[in-house]
Amino acid sequence: xxxxxxxxxxxxxxxxxxxxxxxxxxxxxxxxxxxxxxxxxxxxxxxxxxxxxxxxxxxxxxxxxxxxxxxxxxxxxxxxxxxxxxxxxxxxxxxxxxxxxxxxxxxxxxxxxxxxxxxxxxxxxxxxxxxxxxxxxxxxxxxxxxxxxxxxxxxxxxxxxxxxxxxxxxxxxxxxxxxxxxxxxxxxxxxxxxxxxxxxxxxxxxxxxxxxxxxxxxxxxxxxxxxxxxxxxxxxxxxxxxxxxxxxxxxxxxxxxxxxxxxxxxxxxxxxxxxxxxxxxxxxxxxxxxxxxxxxxxxxxxxxxxxxxxxxxxxx
Amino acid sequence: xxxxxxxxxxxxxxxxxxxxxxxxxxxxxxxxxxxxxxxxxxxxxxxxxxxxxxxxxxxxxxxxxxxxxxxxxxxxxxxxxxxxxxxxxxxxxxxxxxxxxxxxxxxxxxxxxxxxxxxxxxxxxxxxxxxxxxxxxxxxxxxxxxxxxxxxxxxxxxxxxxxxxxxxxxxxxxxxxxxxxxxxxxxxxxxxxxxxxxxxxxxxxxxxxxxxxxxxxxxxxxxxxxxxxxxxxxxxxxxxxxxxxxxxxxxxxxxxxxxxxxxxxxxxxxxxxxxxxxxxxxxxxxxxxxxxxxxxxxxxxxxxxxxxxxxxxxxxxxxxxxxxxxxxxxxxxxx
Amino acid sequence: xxxxxxxxxxxxxxxxxxxxxxxxxxxxxxxxxxxxxxxxxxxxxxxxxxxxxxxxxxxxxxxxxxxxxxxxxxxxxxxxxxxxxxxxxxxxxxxxxxxxxxxxxxxxxxxxxxxxxxxxxxxxxxxxxxxxxxxxxxxxxxxxxxxxxxxxxxxxxxxxxxxxxxxxxxxxxxxxxxxxxxxxxxxxxxxxxxxxxxxxxxxxxxxxxxxxxxxxxxxxxxxxxxxxxxxxxxxxxxxxxxxxxxxxxxxxxxxxxxxxxxxxxxxxxxxxxxxxxxxxxxxxxxxxxxxxxxxxxxxxxx
Numbered sequence: 001x002x003x004x005x006x007x008x009x010x011x012x013x014x015x016x017x018x019x020x021x022x023x024x025x026x027x028x029x030x031x032x033x034x035x036x037x038x039x040x041x042x043x044x045x046x047x048x049x050x051x052x053x054x055x056x057x058x059x060x061x062x063x064x065x066x067x068x069x070x071x072x073x074x075x076x077x078x079x080x081x082x083x084x085x086x087x088x089x090x091x092x093x094x095x096x097x098x099x100x101x102x103x104x105x106x107x108x109x110x111x112x113x114x115x116x117x118x119x120x121x122x123x124x125x126x127x128x129x130x131x132x133x134x135x136x137x138x139x140x141x142x143x144x145x146x147x148x149x150x151x152x153x154x155x156x157x158x159x160x161x162x163x164x165x166x167x168x169x170x171x172x173x174x175x176x177x178x179x180x181x182x183x184x185x186x187x188x189x190x191x192x193x194x195x196x197x198x199x200x201x202x203x204x205x206x207x208x209x210x211x212x213x214x215x216x217x218x219x220x221x222x223x224x225x226x227x228x229x230x231x232x233x234x235x236x237x238x239x240x241x242x243x244x245x246x247x248x249x250x251x252x253x254x255x256x257x258x259x260x261x262x263x264x265x266x267x268x269x270x271x272x273x274x275x276x277x278x279x280x281x282x283x284x285x286x287x288x289x290x291x292x293x294x295x296x297x298x299x300x301x302x303x304x305x306x307x308x309x310x311x312x313x314x315x316x
Numbered sequence: 317x318x319x320x321x322x323x324x325x326x327x328x329x330x331x332x333x334x335x336x337x338x339x340x341x342x343x344x345x346x347x348x349x350x351x352x353x354x355x356x357x358x359x360x361x362x363x364x365x366x367x368x369x370x371x372x373x374x375x376x377x378x379x380x381x382x383x384x385x386x387x388x389x390x391x392x393x394x395x396x397x398x399x400x401x402x403x404x405x406x407x408x409x410x411x412x413x414x415x416x417x418x419x420x421x422x423x424x425x426x427x428x429x430x431x432x433x434x435x436x437x438x439x440x441x442x443x444x445x446x447x448x449x450x451x452x453x454x455x456x457x458x459x460x461x462x463x464x465x466x467x468x469x470x471x472x473x474x475x476x477x478x479x480x481x482x483x484x485x486x487x488x489x490x491x492x493x494x495x496x497x498x499x500x501x502x503x504x505x506x507x508x509x510x511x512x513x514x515x516x517x518x519x520x521x522x523x524x525x526x527x528x529x530x531x532x533x534x535x536x537x538x539x540x541x542x543x544x545x546x547x548x549x550x551x552x553x554x555x556x557x558x559x560x561x562x563x564x565x566x567x568x569x570x571x572x573x574x575x576x577x578x579x580x581x582x583x584x585x586x587x588x589x590x591x592x593x594x595x596x597x598x599x600x601x602x603x604x605x606x607x608x609x610x611x612x613x614x615x616x617x618x619x620x621x622x623x624x625x626x627x628x629x630x631x632x633x634x635x636x637x638x639x640x641x642x643x644x645x646x647x648x649x650x651x
Numbered sequence: 652x653x654x655x656x657x658x659x660x661x662x663x664x665x666x667x668x669x670x671x672x673x674x675x676x677x678x679x680x681x682x683x684x685x686x687x688x689x690x691x692x693x694x695x696x697x698x699x700x701x702x703x704x705x706x707x708x709x710x711x712x713x714x715x716x717x718x719x720x721x722x723x724x725x726x727x728x729x730x731x732x733x734x735x736x737x738x739x740x741x742x743x744x745x746x747x748x749x750x751x752x753x754x755x756x757x758x759x760x761x762x763x764x765x766x767x768x769x770x771x772x773x774x775x776x777x778x779x780x781x782x783x784x785x786x787x788x789x790x791x792x793x794x795x796x797x798x799x800x801x802x803x804x805x806x807x808x809x810x811x812x813x814x815x816x817x818x819x820x821x822x823x824x825x826x827x828x829x830x831x832x833x834x835x836x837x838x839x840x841x842x843x844x845x846x847x848x849x850x851x852x853x854x855x856x857x858x859x860x861x862x863x864x865x866x867x868x869x870x871x872x873x874x875x876x877x878x879x880x881x882x883x884x885x886x887x888x889x890x891x892x893x894x895x896x897x898x899x900x901x902x903x904x905x906x907x908x909x910x911x912x913x914x915x916x917x918x919x920x921x922x923x924x925x926x927x928x929x930x931x932x933x934x935x936x937x938x939x940x941x942x943x944x945x946x947x948x949x950x951x952x953x
Contacts, residue, residue: 015789018788018789018792019789019793022789022790026805027801027804030805030806031805125378140930140933141930143933144877144929144930144932146881146884146885147885148884149922149925152908152918152922153919156911160911212419213419214421214422214423216414217414217420217485219406220406221407221434221489222407222408222434222438223403223433223434223437224399232422235424235425250795253794253796254795254797254885257796257800261889262908272800273800273889273890273891276800276891277890277891284801288798288800288801291793291797292797295792295794296792299792309424310423311423311424311469312423312424
C-alpha cells in the first residue's frame with residue numbers, strides 16, 4: 001500500500017506536466033495574437049512588441065513550453081499582464097474560497113448521500129419504496145439541471161424574496177460568521193445538486209451487499225440487521241460511492257465557478273472570468289491549471305482510500 | 317426416544333409467493349434429532365431440503381412463508397421467537413454452514429475479525445480471548461498456520477480452506493446443533509471427503525448434533541447415523557444409514573441407490589437413472605409426489621398422499637405399496 | 652455528467668453478418684418502451700418548434716418595444732417581455748433553436764471524432780493505444796466546464812466558437828467510451844475469424860467494429876446532447892460563449908439575472924425549458940439503453 005501510494009504520488013508529476021502542456025498549447029496555438037488582444041484598442045507596435053517579449057511569445061512554441069513547465073515545477077506561474085502581481089499571488093488570494101466551497105459541498109453530499117441512501121435501502125428492504133422513488137425522481141431532475149439555474153433559484157428565493165442570507169458585500173474568510181452566511185447557500189445548492197445521485201448509488205450498493213452470502217453468514221451467526229448493515233453493507237457499498245465522489249468533485253469545481261458569479265464570491269471562478277474578459281492569458285492559464293490539479297489530487301485521494309478499503313484490488 | 321430430543325420438527329410447511337402460483341417447497345416434515353446425532357437429509361435439487369434447513373433458523377428470504385408447523389430447539393419454539401431472541405439463538409444454540417464458501421465470507425475483512433465476531437457477541441469474550449480461541453479452532457479444523465490465517469483475507473484462501481474457516485466459525489460459540497447445507501457441493505471431490513471427515517470428527521469430539529443436507533448419497537454413508545430421503549417437499553423414507561442403504565423401502569430410495577455408479581460394472585452397462593423430472597412445486601399432484609415416475613404405483617397413489625408408515629422412531633417409508641407387493645412395470649411418462 | 656454505458660456482452664456472433672439486421676424488432680421495441688415514448692413526447696415538440704420557428708407566427712425575437720418593458724406574462728406576451736421589451740416567448744423559442752442546434756452539433760462532432768480516436772486506440776493497441784490513452788487521460792483530468800471556458804476564452808464569443816469548444820471538450824469522453832467498447836469486442840470469435848481470413852484491417856473496422864459499437868453510442872449521443880446544451884447554457888450564462896442579442900437559453904437567462912427580483916420569469920422560463928428538454932433527452936437515452944442492452948432484458952424477465 002505504501003509503495004502504491006508513493007508510486008501514485010510520483011505519477012502526479014507527469015500528469016501535472018501533461019496538464020501544463022495542454023493549457024499552454026491551447027493558449028499559445030490559438031488564432032490571433034494574445035498580446036494584441038490584451039492591449040485593447042489600437043496598440044502601438046512598440047507596446048505590442050514589449051508585451052510579446054514579456055509574455056515569452058517570441059520564443060518558439062517548444063522553448064516557451066519548456067520554460068513554462070520549469071516555472072510551474074518551481075512554483076512560478078508567470079506574471080499577470082494586466083495587474084502588477086504574479087499569477088501565483090492572484091491565485092493564492094482567490095484559492096481559499098473556492099476550496100472551502102468545493103470541499104464542503106463534497107463532504108456534505110457524500111455524508112448526506114450515504115445516510116439518505118442507507119435509509120432508502122432500509123425502507124426498500126421492508127417494502128416501503130417511497131423514499132427510493134423520491135430519490136430517483138430527484139436524481140433525474142438534478143442531473144438535468146445546471147448548477148447556475150439552481151443558483152438563480154436559490155438567489156431568488158433566499159436572498160431576494162426572503163432576505164435570509166446576504167449575497168453581496170465584502171467577504172473576509174477569517175470572519176467565520178460572515179463566511180458561513182455567505183457560503184451557506186452556494187454550498188447548499190451545490191450539495192443538493194449532487195446528493196440524489198450519490199444517494200441512489202449508495203442505496204443500490206447497500207441493497208446488493210445485503211443480499212450477499214456473507215451477510216447471510218453473519219445473520220446466521222446471530223448478527224442483527226443493523227449490525228450487519230454497519231459492519232458489512234456500508235463498508236462494501238461505499239466502494240462505488242468513493243469512486244463517484246472523485247467524479248462528483250469535478251462537477252462541483254465547475255459549479256463553484258457559477259456560484260461565485262451568482263453570489264459574488266471572490267474565488268478562483270470570479271477571477272477566471274474576469275481575466276478571460278481582460279485577456280490576461282498567463283492568469284487564465286494558471287487558474288485552469290490549478291483547477292485541474294485540484295481535481296487530480298482529489299481523485300488520487302479517493303483512489304487511495306478505495307484501495308485501502310478493498311484489499312482484493314491488485315495494486316499494480 | 318429415550319433422551320429428550322434436541323430438535324423437534326412437526327408438520328413443517330414452507331411456501332413462497334401468494335398470488336397466482338404458490339411454490340410449495342416443504343410440505344409436512346416431521347422429525348426429531350437427538351443430542352449429538354448426525355442426521356442426513358438427501359434429495360435432488362428442488363426437493364425442498366435446503367429450504368427446510370434454512371427454515372430451522374428462520375433464515376428464509378422475505379417472500380417465504382411458514383403457514384404451519386412447529387420447530388422446537390433446545391426447548392424453545394423457534395417460530396415464535398422475537399428477532400432479538402432469534403439473534404441470540406443463532407450462532408449460540410445452533411449454527412449453519414452454507415454451500416458456497418467462495419462468497420460466504422466478507423471479502424474486505426480479515427478472517428480473524430470475521431471469526432471472532434460471534435464470540436464477542438454471544439460469549440462476551442474480549443479481543444484476546446476470542447483471538448486465542450479462534451486460533452485454536454482454526455487448528456482444529458485443519459488449517460495450517462492458524463495464527464497467520466487470522467490475518468489473511470478470504471480471497472487468499474482456497475475453497476476448502478474457506479469452508480474450514482466457516483466450520484470453525486460455526487463451532488466457535490459451542491452450539492449444540494450445526495446445520496450444514498450442501499457444504500461440499502462447491503468443492504473438489506478430494507476436498508469433499510476431507511470436509512465430511514472433519515465434520516464427523518467434530519461431531520464426535522464435541523458432541524454436536526449435525527444435520528447434513530445433500531444430494532450426494534455417497535458422502536452420507538460415512539457421516540450419518542440416520543438418514544431421511546426427501547422428495548417433493550416431504551420425507552419419503554427415514555431410517556438408520558444401514559436401513560436406508562441395505563433395506564430401502566421407498567421406490568425413490570431404491571432408484572437413488574441404483575443410480576450410484578459403481579466400480580466393477582461392465583463397461584457397456586448404461587448408467588441407471590430414474591426416468592422423469594422432479595415435480596413442479598407450483599403444482600404438486602394430489603397424491604404421492606413420486607407417482608408419475610414410479611414403476612410400481614397403483615390407483616390410490618395418484619389420489620392420496622401416503623403417510624409415513626413404519627416403526628415408531630425407526631425405519632419408515634411413505635408409500636402405499638408394501639415392498640413385497642410391488643409389481644414393476646414400464647412407466648409411460650406423460651409430457 | 653456522462654452516464655456509464657454498458658456494452659452488450661451477449662453478442663457471441665456478429666448479428667449483422669449471420670442473420671441479417673434484426674433492426675425491425677429493435678425499432679418495434681424502441682417504440683414500445685415507456686421511457687422512449689416519454690422522452691419523445693418531450694423532445695419532439697421542442698425540436699419541431701425550434702426547427703420551424705422561422706415560419707411560425709412568432710414576433711421577431713429581437714424587436715424591442717421599450718414601452719412594453721418588463722411586462723409580466725399576458726395574452727399578448729405569454730412569457731412576458733424583457734428589459735428591452737422583446738417578446739420572451741419568441742426569444743425562448745429562438746433560443747431553443749440555437750441551443751438545441753449547438754447541443755446536437757457538438758454531440759455529433761465529438762462523438763464522431765471520439766469514435767475515430769477510440770477505435771484506433773482500442774483496435775490497434777500497443778504504443779498507439781498507450782499514447783492516445785495518455786493524452787485522453789490528461790484531457791479528462793480537466794473538469795468539463797473548465798475546458799469549455801478555456802477554449803471559449805481562446806476562440807472568443809459566438810455560436811460557432813462555442814460549438815467548437817464544446818465539441819473539443821467532449822471528444823475525449825467519447826473516445827474513451829469507444830475505446831472501451833472496441834476493446835471488449837476485439838477478442839470475440841468472429842473477429843478472430845475475420846483476421847484469419849486475412850480480411851484487410853479497414854474492412855474489419857468498417858464492417859465489424861464500427862457497426863457493433865454504434866448502438867451504445869446512440870445512447871451516449873442523447874446524453875451528450877443534453878450535456879452539451881447544459882454546458883453551452885452555463886458558459887453563455889457567464890457572459891462568454893453566446894452573448895446577447897443572440898438568443899440562446901443561457902444568454903437569455905443571463906439577461907434576466909439583473910432583474911431577477913422584479914421579473915423572474917425572464918430567467919426562469921428558459922431555465923425550465925432547459926431542464927425539461929434535458930430530462931426528455933435523458934429519458935430517451937435511458938429507454939434506448941433498456942432496449943438495446945440484452946442484460947437489461949434478462950433482468951426484466953426474472
